[in-house]
Amino acid sequence: MSIPYDQLAAIRLGFGLSPRQPSPGDPAAVAASVARAAPDPDGITLDRMREWQRTGNRLARAARKGGAEAGRASREYRMRLGSRHRADILARFARAVDDPGGFGERLVWFWSDHFTVAGGTLYTNLMMAAFVQDAIRPHLAGRFADMMYAAETHPAMLRYLDQGRSVGPNSIVAQRNPKRAGGLNENLAREMIELHSLGVGAGYTQHDVEELAALLTGLTYHPKHPGVFQPKLAEPGPEEVLGQTYGSPQAVANFSDIRDVIDDLATHDATARHIARKMAVHFVADDPPQALVDRLAGVFTDAGGDLAAMNLALAEAPELESHFRQKLRQPFEFLVTSLRALGADGPQVSALKPGVLNQRLLRPMAVMGQPWGLPDGPDGWPEASEVWGAPQGIAMRINWALTHVAGLAGDLPDPRDFLAHALGGTASEAVAWAVPRAESRAEGIALVLASADFNRR
Amino acid sequence: MLSRRLFLKTSAVIGCSAAAHPLLSSAAFASAPGENRLVVIILRGAMDGIDALRSTLSLGPDHGATDLDGFFALHPGLSDLLPLWRAGQMTFAPAVSTPYRDKRSHFDGQNMLEAGTGTDLDLDAQQDGWLNRLLQVMPGQVSETAYSMGAEQMRILRGPAPAKSWSPDATLNLSPQAEMLLSRIYHNDPLFRDASAEALEIVAGLSPRQPDKKRQPEHLELARFAADRLNRETRIATFSLAGWDTHAGQAGTLTRALGRLSKTILTLQAGLGAHWDTTTVMAMTEFGRTARENGSAGTDHGTGGAMLVAGGAVRGGQVLGGWPGLAEGALYDGRDLMPVRDIRAYAAWAMHAKFGIAKDRLERAVFPGLDIGQDPGLLA
Incomplete structure (x- = not known):
């Protein structure tokens, strides 16, 4: 089967x-289309977060002092922020x-998952949205080092x-106040070394982790500061990470040392291999061909971690066709792909009521x-098809459809038109045979959405 | 603060139980799986066993923890389990680990715990889980024998032997025509074909949800579902609980996580009724946490950790294995609790006692290369 490139x-x-x-319709246009995922001017940003947290904290303090009015004001403010978070989730669906x-x-x-942060509470949910906006979207076609720096230093x-x-x-804090000195x-x-840059298989030691931890001290966030x-x-320095020395004993470590170490980690050879493999695993196959990984790693190194070059290399990869449908769509992708195939548009999705969402x-x-926003750990969502293809997950996809x-x-x-819209010329014979035989329109649509053809990519 | 635990007694060795264990012959299990039940709970994120058993970080040794044996004291987050301890239905191995060392990655640590292999295999090569290898050597097992519960299909059960995987939240209702058409659509895709067939089979065998039963938090739903399956044909159940990675504010986060674990075990006990008497629950984590407190009232990734074992089949009321102490020189790498025994040895002896798996099969097939050593006397 030869599949039209678009x-x-x-x-x-x-x-x-x-x-x-x-x-x-061609690799250059696909790579160029990444620009559409730029930050949303109305999106949640760190600057907005600071303001919301300061206001929210002030109202919460007032509420603790008592009074029904103050309590209501604080609750209403939190509800407003909660609806802001729901609007942000809808915007993620709508933009996709x-x-x-x-x-x-x-x-x-992909990158929000590479640099996993999780939500769970009102402010962490909102901060996660700000993270995507501030640290991920601006750098999709920029330098990996810039994205890594923005991600690692984001609140x-x-x-x-x-x-x-x-x-x-x-x-200085520890010396002034040894009693409540931390560590x-x-x-x-x-995780910066193991997950975000070099990868766990690379040659680093506990010593590197401890030195990097010392070097990163000073990074902290408070909405008021x-x-x-x-x-x-x-x-105070110096710290030695992977044989490189950062900072000096005279001076307290400063922000530029942190920038330097992230730059070095981000451009390390092991990082090129780790990122190349991760992109190949996510976009091409759970067990990607080594030739593709090597090629992407070469692009990463040659282009100094320029992600625009990586995006183009992926869009041009012949493995897109040779390894067609070797990946299972993750649940978010499955839902978006379904809505898209059904002809939904962004404004329609954005207008969904909270209960429907x-x-x-x-x-x-x-x-x-x-x-949503709650992966089990900082390694983010799994990639293996078997994980997403567990009986309970497949059952839920069928049931949803x-x-x-x-x-x-x-x-x-x-359903017959829908089959053509949803799968183009890529539907297998079995799907094309089954869909017209469904008992109802709804079942016919569901058969397409539940098919392996539709759930794989 | 920096040496939260180093003020403690330097060491107190609790010897292995020397009592001879009546070895059960495999023949007794010819019609296995029999009545014995094993539940393996993976605690993802690395539980701080030192705190769970010594309550050194959360409260200090003399504040609120319950003395167990004059040396170990139970963290208040586990206090709901005290009746089990007193009834001799709970025990701990306070200083155990997998063979995983030094890089202290959760993900590699969990892979090794679930794969049950040694360090001789590349981590990427560790695909199958040890509960699946148990199934492969278990006589008389059927596909219902082992169950992975929750949204996640547990790696510990992955492998060629058939096993079930289901989440109590999932549903599937198909018309006969849709079922027939889907089976045609999935015919050439083994993953979808097998998953959907299994889903249909599971759904057909589920008890309809009682409308008056309110949805419980996830860990209780899992425990309830596990008990329901174990009361039928299932004999091995596994699921995971997350929330143990207490890098900061451990006093609060660990108490909540231990509370969830306690309630999970008690829900299992209640749901199993009389079957609790033949059940062994093992709660295992990928590694322990640093002996010293870090700068954020928490702990970082360590090595030796604790395993909790509960159940009517357990010979409890005593702490298992040795305790290496927390003196500077006794720590692994100068920072972590020193593991004194491989956690797999306990699992192996449990499988020997309850499923009649011969020693050499445990050491060659289930945990290849492991020396399972002396019987710790874990089970009655």
């Missing part, structure tokens, strides 16, 4: 086909549904991996194995 790219690198819009190429929004998901990451509570044992916290340092660095908390998208997504589609998409198309 369909191939939309299915493999985007969120599938849409009856409303054509997909980009509306993006003709889809590659940019897929990259947003969402500092909180998630406990960096904000790491204090240099010889920092190092290694969490961010370890500007920036994310407090020199008073920082351990919960009942028809977020809860099913959780049963499929992907609760049968019971929730009409409530989301309104009037259902003719």
Whole structure:
């Protein structure tokens, strides 16, 4: 089967086909389409977060002092922020549904997962949204080092991996107040090497982790303080990470040392291999061909970690066709791809009521194995098809296709037309045979959505 | 603060139980799986066993923890389990680990715990889980024998032997025509074909949900579902609980996680009724945490950790294995609790006692290369 490039790219690198819009037709156009995933000017940012947290904290303090009025004001404020968070989730769905190429929004998901932060509470949920906006979207076609720097120093990451509570044992704060002196916290340092840059198989030691932890001291966040660095908390240098020395004994470590070490980690040879493999695993196959990994690693190294070059190399990869449908769509992708195939558009998705969002998208997504913003750990969502293809997950996909589609998409198309829209020329014989034999329109649509053809990419 | 635990007694060795264990012959299990039940709970994120058993970080040794044996004291987060301890239905191995060392990665640590292999295999090569290898040597097992519960299909059960995987939240209702058409559609895709067939089979055998039963938090739903399956044909159940990675504010986070674990075990006990008497629950974690407190009232990734074992089949009321102490020189790498025994040895002896798996099969097939050593006398 030879697949037209626009369909191939939309299915493999985007969120599938849409009856409303054509997909980009050549690799350069696919790579260029990433620009559409730029930050949203109305989106949640760190600057907005600071303001919201200051206001929210002030109202909460007033509420604790008592008075029904103050309590109500604080509750209402939290409810407003909660609806802001729901609007942000809907915007994630809507942008993905509306993006003709889809590659940019897929990259947003990929990189937000590479630099996993989790939510769970009102402010961590909002901060996670700010993280995607501030640290991920601006760098999708920029330097990996810039994205890594933005991600590692973002308050969402500092909180998630406990960096904000790491204090240099010889920092000014520790010396002034030895009684409540803290100490190092290694969490961010370890994951920065193990997950975000070199990868666990690379040659580093516990010593490197501890030295990096010392070097990262000073990174902290408080909504009232500007920036994310407090020199008073920082351990004086020097620190040696992977044989390189950062900082000096005279001076307290400063922000530029942290920038330097991230630059070095981000451009390390092991990082090139780790990122190349991770992209190949996510976009091409659970067990990708080594030739592709080597090629991507070469591009990463030659281009100095320029992600635009990586995006183009992926869009041009012949393995997109040779390894067609070797990946299983993750639940978020499955839902977006379904909405897109059903002809939904962004404004329609953005207008979904909170109850509909919960009942028809977020809860099913959780049963499929992907609760919004709550991966099990900092290694993010798994990639293996077997994980997403567990019986309970597949059952939920089938059940969703049968019971929730009409409530989301309104009037259902003719299943035979839908088959052509959703899968283009890529439908297998069995699907083309089965769909017209369904008992009802709804069942015919569900058969397409539940098919392996549709769930794979 | 920096040496939260080093003020403790330097060491107190608790010897292995020397009592001879009546070895059960495999023949007694010819019609296995029989009545014995094993539940393996993986605690993802690395539980701080030192705190769970010494309560040194959360409260200090003299504040609120319950003395168990004059040396170990139970963290208040586990206090709901005290009746089990007193009834002799709970025990701990306070200083155990897998063979995983030094890089202290959760993910590699969990892979090794679930794969049950040694360090001789590349981590990427560790695909199958040890509960699946148990199934491969178990006589008389059927596909219902082992169950992975929750949204995640547990790696510990992955492998060629058939096993079930289901989440109590999942549902599937198909018309006969849709079922027939789907089976045609999935015919050439083994993953979808097998998953959907299994889903249909599971759904057909589920008890309809009682409408008056309110949805419980996930860990209780899992325990309830596990008990329901174990009361039927299932004999091995596994699921995971997350939330143990207490890098900061451990006093609060660990108490909550231990509370969830306690309630999970008690829900299992209640749901199993009389079958509790033949049940062994093993709660295992990928590694322990640093002996010293870090700068954020938490602990970082360590090495030796604790395993909790509960159940009517357990010979409890005593702590298992040795205790290396927390003196500076006794720590692994100068920072972590020194493991004194391989956690797999306990699992192996449990499988020997309850499923009649011969020693050499445990050492060659289930945990290749492991020396399972002396019987710790874990089970009655």
